[in-house]
Amino acid sequence: MKALIVGSGRVGSFLAGQLVGQGHEVVIVDREPRSFKMLGEDLVVQRIATPETGKVQATLTAKTRIRCIVGSGSDEELLKTAGIQGVDALVAVTDNDYVNLMAAVIAKELYQVPRVIIGIINPRRLEIAQELGVEAICPLTLGAQAMFESLIR
């Protein structure tokens, strides 16, 4: 499977590691180049410019084969550069729920990405995802539910 991950924070990097470990192909996008450090320490930097801006840089990890692209995950042109047209799945897990939602809508409606899933930080926004037909997971709600179940068991 080819997966595009938006957001290289704790969740995104963990997910990228898991997927690559199972032999899947991963491209990861983050606005902040430093975030890619979360992926591991053996990064070999390779800069790739996009045709539109000439400014977007990408880094390639030697061992883990994760393509890293610097830019905003709600920028359609950047998502195209990241190869959204050919991916099997998009996962958006930045720390901004609206960025995740926008990336998901672009992936689903404009590029027909077969599998789209996002992280939502504020549980109140789960309803937005639901109304827009986007599969969403709120770690906070899941965590609280698990704690609750553990308590009353």
Added chain:
Amino acid sequence: MNVVIVGGGTVGYHLTKALLARGHEVTVIEPNEDRCRLFTEEYGEVVVRGECDVALLRRAGTERANVLIAVADQDETNLIACLLARRLLKVPRVIARVIDPRSRTTFEKLGIDLTVSSTGIICNLIEQGAITTEILPLLALGKGDLEIVELVLPPDSPALSVSLKDLPLPADSVLISIIRGDQIVFPRGSTTFLPNDTILALTSTKGVEQLKRVFYR
């Protein structure tokens, strides 16, 4: 009209003022407490405080709104607000501000066809300013390729002694009316022009330069 504004920043603030002054009903959605207080002090009970989500859009009465205008400081919020308003709450008209001009085509493809980008507007003004200082763009129509412009005829205009039908007007422009003092003249083929006539014209952006050559020396 019943208007919901998403985002109580500077644009939202002045928009609220202008719409209230014209007698419209306005509700503003804004998360920041200080901003909300400012709105309440200035305009009374117009604000619903919180992040733009489904429950809050409903609480702001978006289902009854004729227009939703999203002018939050983040393109993503504006897009989501517009999509929810359009698809879920069936608001007839939605308008979004886009900050990154690259977002514009994405918004359009997702059905948000009315976007306002200050970057785009300023670029257009500069481009037009570079070609002409006499022709004032009043309104951009379509996707910005059609506009209504205003021209004031100088005393040395080459169009003064010629009747309208003999002017080499560009094919893709139409003269709408001539304002002469406090009169409005509807242009006919036989109409001739006087100095200080103000002409309103509908023209393609390409036609602007040719209009300028017809009316200015």
